[in-house]
Amino acid sequence: MPLPKFPKPILLTKAALGTLAFVSALVILSGLVTIAFSEMRRDANWIDDARAGQAARAAIKSFQSRLGATVRDNAIWDDAYLRMQSPAGAAWAYENWGKVSADYPLYDVAIVLTPTLGVLSAYKKGIAFDPMKDFGAGLLRLAANSAATEPAASTAFIPTQEGLYVVAADRIQPYDSRPEVSTLHTLVYAKLLTPDVVGQLETTFDITGLRLAPAPLQEELSMPLLGPDGRAVAYFEWPSRLPGDQAFAHVHGYLIAAAMVLACIFAGLLRVGIRTAGRHKNDAERFRLRASHDDLTGLANRTGLAEAFDKRQLPAALAIVDLDGFKEVNDAWGHDVGDSLIQGVAARLREAVPEGTVARLGGDEFALLTDPGEMSTVAARVLTVMEREFVIDGRTIEVGASIGFAYPEDGCDRLELMRRADMALYHVKENGRGHAGSYLPELDRDRAMRTGLEDRLRKAIAAGEVQPFFQPLVGSKSREIKGVEALARWRTEAGPVSPEVFIPLAERSGLIDDLGKLMLRQALGAAMQWNGIYVSVNVSPSQLKNPRFAEDVIAIVYETGFDPRRLMLEVTEGVLIANPEQAKRSMEALRKLGIKFALDDFGSGYASIGALREFGFDRMKVDRSLVVELDDPKGLKILNATVALADALGISVTAEGVETEKQAEALFCAGCDQLQGYLVGRPMDVLQFNAFVANRLATA
Ligand code: C2E
Ligand code: CA
Ligand code: CA
Numbered sequence: 001m002p003l004p005k006f007p008k009p010i011l012l013t014k015a016a017l018g019t020l021a022f023v024s025a026l027v028i029l030s031g032l033v034t035i036a037f038s039e040m041r042r043d044a045n046w047i048d049d050a051r052a053g054q055a056a057r058a059a060i061k062s063f064q065s066r067l068g069a070t071v072r073d074n075a076i077w078d079d080a081y082l083r084m085q086s087p088a089g090a091a092w093a094y095e096n097w098g099k100v101s102a103d104y105p106l107y108d109v110a111i112v113l114t115p116t117l118g119v120l121s122a123y124k125k126g127i128a129f130d131p132m133k134d135f136g137a138g139l140l141r142l143a144a145n146s147a148a149t150e151p152a153a154s155t156a157f158i159p160t161q162e163g164l165y166v167v168a169a170d171r172i173q174p175y176d177s178r179p180e181v182s183t184l185h186t187l188v189y190a191k192l193l194t195p196d197v198v199g200q201l202e203t204t205f206d207i208t209g210l211r212l213a214p215a216p217l218q219e220e221l222s223m224p225l226l227g228p229d230g231r232a233v234a235y236f237e238w239p240s241r242l243p244g245d246q247a248f249a250h251v252h253g254y255l256i257a258a259a260m261v262l263a264c265i266f267a268g269l270l271r272v273g274i275r276t277a278g279r280h281k282n283d284a285e286r287f288r289l290r291a292s293h294d295d296l297t298g299l300a301n302r303t304g305l306a307e308a309f310d311k312r313q314l315p316a317a318l319a320i321v322d323l324d325g326f327k328e329v330n331d332a333w334g335h336d337v338g339d340s341l342i343q344g345v346a347a348r349l350r351e352a353v354p355e356g357t358v359a360r361l362g363g364d365e366f367a368l369l370t371d372p373g374e375m376s377t378v379a380a381r382v383l384t385v386m387e388r389e390f391v392i393d394g395r396t397i398e399v400g401a402s403i404g405f406a407y408p409e410d411g412c413d414r415l416e417l418m419r420r421a422d423m424a425l426y427h428v429k430e431n432g433r434g435h436a437g438s439y440l441p442e443l444d445r446d447r448a449m450r451t452g453l454e455d456r457l458r459k460a461i462a463a464g465e466v467q468p469f470f471q472p473l474v475g476s477k478s479r480e481i482k483g484v485e486a487l488a489r490w491r492t493e494a495g496p497v498s499p500e501v502f503i504p505l506a507e508r509s510g511l512i513d514d515l516g517k518l519m520l521r522q523a524l525g526a527a528m529q530w531n532g533i534y535v536s537v538n539v540s541p542s543q544l545k546n547p548r549f550a551e552d553v554i555a556i557v558y559e560t561g562f563d564p565r566r567l568m569l570e571v572t573e574g575v576l577i578a579n580p581e582q583a584k585r586s587m588e589a590l591r592k593l594g595i596k597f598a599l600d601d602f603g604s605g606y607a608s609i610g611a612l613r614e615f616g617f618d619r620m621k622v623d624r625s626l627v628v629e630l631d632d633p634k635g636l637k638i639l640n641a642t643v644a645l646a647d648a649l650g651i652s653v654t655a656e657g658v659e660t661e662k663q664a665e666a667l668f669c670a671g672c673d674q675l676q677g678y679l680v681g682r683p684m685d686v687l688q689f690n691a692f693v694a695n696r697l698a699t700a
């Protein structure tokens with residue numbers, strides 16, 4: 001990203017400085033009264049406009065929430081839920097809702113939609129009508145939103161031929177059980193904003209001249225009315241009352257006279273002064289904008305966000321939005337496309353957050369500041385706008401977003417709010433990305449626990465307390481032991497910790513290299529005594545990324561005196577993603593010594609044929625998930641195809657997680673030449689494994 005360019009410091013000449021000081025003094029003297037008055041006038045106008053703005057916002061909110069509450073009261077109703085599930089649903093809906101719409105003050109329209117969004121019942125003023133004709137797709141959109149706005153109804157404005165309606169929708173559901181959302185009907189109420197209704201709002205909220213308009217007029221004050229997709233469909237407008245202007249008009253004549261006298265005397269000087277001061281001011285303004293805004297998007301930057309936060313009178317909720325897959329776009333298409341994408345995302349975010357602040361924190365990270373009550377709706381809206389693909393230079397690009405947000409609870413300040421939103425984002429990203437999540441105190445507790453565990457793991461590795469267990473790998477026909485896989489085990493005072501927990505932890509915290517070396521050293525040490533079989537050791541993708549990896553492995557092989565031709569390293573397809581070039585170099589270096597490589601967990605992800613071939617794997621380990629599926633004919637087909645593929649590439653296949661004879665049989669028939677799993681033997685310590693081998697030899 002280009003660095004922001006700052007203007008050069010302004011060097012004023014002495015003469016200009018003198019003039020500036022003189023003129024400034026005169027202007028201050030002569031204009032003091034004028035400024036005071038105009039300031040008062042402006043403030044009075046501004047205060048009144050702000051009050052009217054607030055009143056308008058409150059009017060819209062209370063109008064929407066009243067209808068929302070009414071629809072929710074009716075939708076959360078055991079009897080209604082049961083009736084909707086029965087064939088008599090339509091008749092019941094008419095009796096209870098449709099008929100009522102004839103003369104009920106709170107709504108004019110009552111609609112019931114089926115779970116598949118078909119129309120079950122629709123009445124306007126007590127008369128059946130076709131809601132799709134009047135409300136169109138907006139109605140369906142709103143109904144669909146109502147799942148996201150739980151536990152409140154979703155509301156929005158929808159324009160129709162007759163005029164603007166405020167519409168609210170909620171799922172018809174029992175009071176205290178939560179059935180599957182996809183089985184629920186939706187109840188929709190709508191009320192037309194007639195001139196009468198607008199008139200009532202005008203008096204209740206004291207906004208003189210309030211009216212509806214299709215677009216905002218410049219000299220009038222206005223507030224957008226949002227449709228189901230979050231975009232303005234109409235506006236409330238009202239003229240400013242300008243109380244300050246009225247007051248100003250009284251004293252205005254005197255001020256003009258005084259100003260004119262002074263203006264004549266100092267006009268020349270003023271001109272020079274103003275010009276210099278003007279330039280100064282422009283530079284300062286530019287500087288200020290640069291300092292608080294992001295060059296690429298024009299959004300606020302971190303500083304701008306902090307300023308916006310401090311300026312807010314009411315506490316704000318904060319969200320951090322992080323793009324999913326941005327780095328890949330940048331890598332694949334270059335920085336120009338990446339920059340355009342960031343600009344596109346900025347525009348979408350502004351669209352999703354019309355009120356409130358949108359900022360870019362840097363890279364592909366953005367922040368949003370909104371009213372706490374709006375936060376979850378805003379987050380849902382952001383996810384929706386990000387679903388649409390971007391078209392940049394004729395390329396169609398899809399990126400997702402992960403959102404973490406935090407509410408201003410227990411008076412936490414800006415930095416704490418930021419930390420919490422960040423924590424929530426981290427959690428969202430760990431749990432599959434692409435959604436929004438709020439900060440919860442548990443997250444802090446988890447983090448603390450994890451750091452505790454990380455400390456203990458570091459000590460355990462240093463003390464050699466992480467040890468290998470050994471699981472036999474046998475021929476699928478002969479059932480002779482062909483090899484053994486070393487699996488890491490860590491026993492703490494509180495009991496064993498699963499490798500599914502401590503391996504990812506070691507990867508995240510940079511301990512994996514040391515853990516990998518410890519495992520390799522111990523596994524090779526133990527395996528010296530098992531002649532004739534190979535030893536398989538797991539290697540994490542992040543280990544292979546390390547340029548020192550091959551060197552480290554070779555050092556341990558020499559140190560232990562183990563025959564490298566009996567060593568197999570198991571890597572998962574993660575290695576094909578993270579720095580494949582470095583991985584390939586390491587693999588080539590190790591292969592020269594006769595070390596073999598197995599692709600682990602094949603079938604659990606997306607590893608491609610191309611990759612299998614390109615990396616030159618010697619063996620493929622079919623993931624347990626494929627073996628479990630074997631009972632199903634489709635599963636068997638997938639397995640057969642997988643093995644045939646490996647066969648075509650000249651790669652032999654081990655099946656993992658074999659638990660039954662039946663599976664072993666099917667795997668043998670499909671062409672897997674080695675088996676691993678509880679059927680053959682569980683992972684065991686060195687002594688147990690020795691006994692296992694002895695026992696095999698005795699019974700053979
Ligand atoms: P993996 O490499 O796929 O290892 C096989 C896992 O399946 C082991 O789990 C093993 O105990 C389990 N297993 C074997 N046979 C059966 C069976 O018949 N049924 C079932 N249900 N499970 C079976 P474990 O030991 O919990 O290891 C989990 C994962 O942790 C390993 O998956 C591997 O990815 C990782 N791991 C373990 N040790 C190391 C290590 O030293 N280094 C690295 N980088 N990763 C390791
Ligand atoms: Ca493995
Ligand atoms: Ca595996």
